[in-house]
Amino acid sequence: MRWFNHVAVAGSVAAVIDPGMVPLAMLGSTSPDWLEWIGGTAAGRKVKHRTITHVLLTWLTAAAFFGLVWDFRGWGLAFTLGAICHWLQDSLTVTGVPVTWWSDRRTTLLGGRMRTGGMGEYVLSGVVVLICGLVVFMRGPDSGFLPFFRNWPALYREGLVDGAEWRARRFEWF
Ligand SMILES: [Zn+2]
Structure with a gap:
């Protein structure tokens, strides 16, 4: 999935939950990809694409930690929300993503028919943004x-x- 679509989807999902989460969710939405780069630089060897930072369990553990143990102004949870959106989006692609650290295969959702950079991911993001936008708009300024x-x-x-x-x-x- 293209970063543009990750940012767009995570940003609009966060806006529905709490607009205060939007910036961190947007940052988190691309983190599974750039954390591979940071991790690779720190460890001195390349992190294989769509491995540890693309494991659903990694992010669910992070979400549990931020939700139950400690968080700073909800930023951790917002960041994690963005990363989970990233996982869900990547799971729609042909390559798929792992669910657990010991997964020996990658999981795809909805048949995993999307191609990175293809029309499909833009259409999907457009639909998500539209629905979220509608929800936020219909709620009105009071509620x-x-x-x-x-x-x-x-x-x-x-x-x-x-x-x-x-x-x-x-x-x-x-
Ligand atoms: Zn990715």
């Missing part, structure tokens, strides 16, 4: 967070902005 969207009609009804301002700015989304 959740709308970091980028301002609900002008609601502000108008509540008398927070006057008619002229609303008319002038209702099509401003950002």
